[in-house]
Amino acid sequence: MKGNTLRTPSIFHALLITAFALLTIFPTPCAGSGGSCLEFEGRWPYGVAETVAFSGSTVAYSAGSVLRFVRLDDPENPVQLGEVTLPESARHIELVAERSIALVVCNQRGLHVIDYSDPAEPVIASALDGYDYTQAAVAKGTIAFVTTSDGLLSVDFSDPTDLQLLGSPDPTIGASSAVISENFLFVTTSDGDLAIYDISDPVQPVQVSVTDSYPGLNLAVSGNFLFGTAGNSISVFDISNPITPSYLGYFISSTDARFNSLAINGSFLFGTTSFSPVPNEKTGVMVFEMTPENEIVEIGLWESDARTWGIAIVDGIAAVANSHRGLQVLDVGEPTALSVVSAIDGIGSINSVVKKAGFFIAAESGHGLRVIDLESPLPEQTVARLPLPPGAADLALMGDFAVVAGGSGGVHIVDLSSPLTPTLVAGVEFSDKAYRVVVQPPLAFVAAGTAGLRILDLTNPSDPQEIGHWLDPLVNFTVVSVAGDLAYLLSRDPDGPYVQIDISTPSNPTLVAGGKTRQTRYSRTINAFGNRLFYCFFLTDVGPFLSELDPDELEFWPGLGTLPVYNSCWDLAATGSLLFVPQFGSIMTCGFAKNGVIPVYGQAPVPGYPFRLTYASGKLLATSSDGGFVVFNVGFFCDGFETGDTSTWSAATGMK
Template structure:
């Protein structure tokens, strides 16, 4: 579980100061947050003319008075966690963010502001609010009951540790209905919120997992994965819930909403909106399927509109006035998650959910998108040489983009024969691509002498998934599984391995400088993750010099001076002093709220590609926190 953050408000109040964007020592050490951009969309609530959605670590408020033209009304500052679910009641939004419950004052939609927080022991994934209490589906910690009478001071008053992992929650009357993973549907009596007790349950078959649900009248509509189905459960007697029907789905049911005799279900793999006729709950029938790109998640049906979250694309507003013929009214596009970042001048180039995004970072505290180039699949990594960006785009191979005009990046060519491009390194006239697909895994060497007509010259097979790659002179350094392979590429048509270092672990990234290769070891269930420093002065005999165990699971890194900046997934960015390669030591960190995958350093700033958290702009070392006390000289 992510380390929780304690507030500095008491200290600052005593000093008579405010510190906007401050982070506590438990969240960062010697590193400060400067700016943030983007993030994956998750969670949606609708009230009146406004939609409230999570975009990475921010709550974003959209004006939907005109559904055909949703516009930004306001957003919070960066919160400490990634928003998962949102409920709005009165002047407050209640947010489950994996760390706990956050309460946001939305009385002024142009400036929503966090006013309260209650930590939970598990992974807060869903929230429901009723009668002065918030009910949290807290993963392995079950149901948590939080009193919210004073929004500035929410406190847990009760809990019930369900047998499974609580993923969704709905309140109806005196009962809470919980989707509890392999433990099915749990019905909990909350007539005494301080002492919730289980009233009844309905198990699911082996291999099935309760994922999402909604309640309407005497029925619960339960979405299950494993066996993708919608179960219709009679709950007229909460002590004895009874399944009366089920409908087979073609996808994981990420969201379920019931309105007007229909169940609306969103899917993860195929996306889209499935409409099921439940006018007779004992005989559900598929009404229609409306296709949407990407993965669809949480949804809210309000009036004639379905508001559907798409993790990579944003918010879709779909008319369901005629449930048999849904039609998209509009889409509010969000930047999506970020997998890699590279900086050139005043611009950050992001491998983002839908393609290559160009962000102006001339004012690091206020980054803003200025250009975009769409791609057929989500990019994973990129490298820049001159006025070209070389993008490893997974299933859609290597994409080459002209960035001579950052405001109008344009694709000039691609090599789609590379069906699983994971990483890319450019050195001179060649691009080295790590590839892993169902047909092959290894290192591809592509001639980019003429960028409009790139040509694969050679390929080196590896036995495991090739993930990270670096190039230096006549050698390419490739990590696959638990191995670092040193490959002679002096003849690019016939690459050959000259050296091998292997050890228990899962190697995901590599950087090379001088006589050393720095390997990000993601770790395994039986070995710790960390930074491996390997002497490659003799390529035929690479040797481990040091291994520094780090928090998190290192993924990518960059070397700058005597420092290695390591993206450590759930533990953010770790900064390692490698001046003495035999004795590396951590000298600073920032625990980003998302999934730090790669990092770049330029102009005194650290740019972290934080997955669902978007782009984080950091500074190390952070300026010292000073309190100026004027000297008063008294005359005698």
């Protein structure tokens, strides 16, 4: 294993990790807009496990926007208790076991106090909303310290049903991470500093010091040392004297993996990782020991094929939020050889969803197809599942069949004539992953990475035939859209191109136009609706935009019209002259370009990032980064036109 002497931070490293923190924690806020043409109908809130807390024998962890409680009296036999649905996914969980209270932070939706005195029926007792980017909550007694971009808040939860905001020690500086050690509170500020407060009297915290060294995120304390993550590095402070803390330096993981959270057991530090830019490097839970000589020694790794996010440890047992693998219970008593004691199966991200015969058919990462009945009560809404390793990235319906883009598994054809018993009938593999699929019966068009556009004839769904393909082996195409005799492919790689393909002869698709997207950093999506073509992208030095393109010109800037969007858009849907545009926290209802502008008619809130949109028969389905999907009824009038002068609406939208 690798041992690293702590590195002395350079000015460049300090600036780099400070910039990383600011971009990660405090993105540009979303501008408001008018009403909405979308009427909320329902939501399936489940998703991957990301955050976990552990106290006594109680574990609370997030599964999308659902908070679940588990009893671990016997770690080999975890008992699932109850769950409660949150307005969005949990960013951080703090268990106050002596009061059977969970403090749950929901980023854009503030602090939520969960009463789990009856763990089979946990309830939201109260909430403190209205603060941007709420990141963490820690408690001393009945006082919670909550980090937000508006500052560090002190909240009295002695009456869980009636929160009392006590104030902010310094409302001029935002805060992100926090941890308590005895009578001191350690906070990462939005300026990239470490602020330390004396909380001997938690009602009146007193700031005792501020360092100009960035402590990182996901703070953890062990004895006289404070640790914090910053990308692929962990910062270390000597806090033996909290009034004059000393920055010892940082160390980088041997795999260059990004750390997500930290936990400490004895003299050992456990860091969860989820991504490494180095090909074929392992991720999971990394184990370190800090020696008296200030050397960080990497002594072990528990590998996982899914991203590991949160970790909490009690008495040598770790609860790990393991993405689509759910909750993993590990024995960490032997740090060099962590072992799985038990697990609770997880739920993957919903990548795409369609509706058929009263059921919702979802493409689920890490698993396959999930059939959901929203008329049933939670959590019994899943009525059928079909494993399709390594998971489902996209799907489209063709009659009684689902055509599933299954990543490295290729394309799967599934018989849904009986939705309660989905049956795999055929499959086709390619030289690269199947990312996205569009169906124009009897043909299916697949974006297959460096394998390009693959065209399948599904006249006989149980015997699909590949009849044509077009590719550029140097480009990783992950998005496809089709309108009439034209297909559009797009690469989401940096400066990736989009291309227009003539598919009038499916057996011989030919390149019409395309090339590098000048001045762009990342492309998001390209969508064709009849003779209208739209492209979402991030314009260097300007920001994310949506453009309507002329299919005969393909000039993306400024195109026929543009619209700035918040944090870009990953997919689009349309009906008539209405265009639905996802952005962080909402879906905009827009029109087609007029006079160089794409008009916005309304906006509907959505938890997290809405990724994939599907419109059919008056319903708009939107998958969410916060778990599951949301269902909307689509109205024809909005922003004051609901009962007003519909001729004005018709003139604005071209709709009757």
